[in-house]
Amino acid sequence: MYTLPSFVHHIPAQRLPDLLQRMPKAELHMHIEGSLEPELMFAMAARNGVALPYPSVQALREAYVFDNLQSFLDVYHAGTLVLKTEQDFYDMTSAYLARAQADQVLHTEIFFDTQTHTGHGLSAEVVINGLHRACIDAPARFGMTASLILCFLRHLSEAEAFESLEQALPLRDKILGIGLASSEVGHPPEKFARVFARARELGFRLVAHAGEEGPPAYIWSALDVLKVERIDHGVRAIEDAALMQRLVQDRVPLTVCPLSNLKLRVVDTLAQHHLQRLLDAGVMATVNSDDPAYFGGYLTENFSQTFAALPMTAAHAYALARNSFDASFIDEGARRGHVAQLDAVFESFA
Ligand code: ADE
Ligand code: ZN
Numbered sequence: 001m002y003t004l005p006s007f008v009h010h011i012p013a014q015r016l017p018d019l020l021q022r023m024p025k026a027e028l029h030m031h032i033e034g035s036l037e038p039e040l041m042f043a044m045a046a047r048n049g050v051a052l053p054y055p056s057v058q059a060l061r062e063a064y065v066f067d068n069l070q071s072f073l074d075v076y077h078a079g080t081l082v083l084k085t086e087q088d089f090y091d092m093t094s095a096y097l098a099r100a101q102a103d104q105v106l107h108t109e110i111f112f113d114t115q116t117h118t119g120h121g122l123s124a125e126v127v128i129n130g131l132h133r134a135c136i137d138a139p140a141r142f143g144m145t146a147s148l149i150l151c152f153l154r155h156l157s158e159a160e161a162f163e164s165l166e167q168a169l170p171l172r173d174k175i176l177g178i179g180l181a182s183s184e185v186g187h188p189p190e191k192f193a194r195v196f197a198r199a200r201e202l203g204f205r206l207v208a209h210a211g212e213e214g215p216p217a218y219i220w221s222a223l224d225v226l227k228v229e230r231i232d233h234g235v236r237a238i239e240d241a242a243l244m245q246r247l248v249q250d251r252v253p254l255t256v257c258p259l260s261n262l263k264l265r266v267v268d269t270l271a272q273h274h275l276q277r278l279l280d281a282g283v284m285a286t287v288n289s290d291d292p293a294y295f296g297g298y299l300t301e302n303f304s305q306t307f308a309a310l311p312m313t314a315a316h317a318y319a320l321a322r323n324s325f326d327a328s329f330i331d332e333g334a335r336r337g338h339v340a341q342l343d344a345v346f347e348s349f350a
Helices: 006-010 013-022 038-048 057-062 069-082 086-102 124-142 158-174 189-201 216-224 235-239 241-249 258-263 275-280 299-309 314-326 332-349
Strands: 025-027 105-112 145-153 177-181 205-210 230-233 254-256 285-287
Touching (some): 006 332, 013 299, 013 332, 025 314, 038 057, 038 086, 086 105, 086 124, 105 177, 105 332, 124 145, 124 158, 177 189, 205 216, 216 230, 216 235, 216 241, 235 241, 235 254, 258 299, 275 285, 275 314, 285 314, 299 314, 314 332
Parallel strands (some): 145 177, 177 205
């Protein structure tokens, strides 16, 4: 745990919106296929000869109204059909990194999956090489670092997750960690116990989506069965006092995604979001954009809208930015450098 620098208390409330934009951040929960904007989707459809079931960019954007996670995943999956070449994966990632740079993101850990794309006849190699080349170019092009987390799709079988892991192994050095995404309810973490154990033996960092729509029991089993280091979403932890205590005691990071929770109707309004309650209880929460092209905002927009809806202060902003670096998988030297930059920006606002 860190001590809150005293200058944080001297920041006037009216400077908060500007501070949220200017403060350095890390993003730890963003699915790269969820950053594919309609304009780029149409451009890729044209260059790859793919027909989209929408007449225009505007019609596609207007279709982005969801009832729950599954209704989103169906639309999201349709959007991935335009991705065909290594260059497509490079371009999609570069477009996200440019947006992240504009939001003062210094480091990002990007989720992707290969199962969606191998299901469309692409090789895992095309996917991973395109994404990785964009990550390698990120420091020179966008002044930031980026690494990759391969998610298994939990609506598919354990055997298919093992197959996805096998296919990635020749490219092992290009992947930092393993995660678990897609339809949560009915697909508990236990289903993937053996493949996560194997990933752990192989030295991958481990994370999993849990407690987005699924119950607190899924957060417990992500921690105790899969042995993950971070929980993605995890907002339903608030329903379980013993779990809250565990998260605080073990400093388990939650990668919370407020606009996603709003658009997928996990909460009715941002004013009802549990982010502030989680932070005030001592949980190491972070803010992230999940699928920004679909949910109406990139990282700073997630901060701005959430702070506009809740009575959060500069101390909460500091906690969220600081947690994003402390919860990331970067090395200690880089982490300290980022925290020094964070402190300098906060001090300049005091
Ligand atoms: N894949 C992309 N976005 C997701 C989310 N919010 N939950 C689960 N899987 C996802
Ligand atoms: Zn997610």
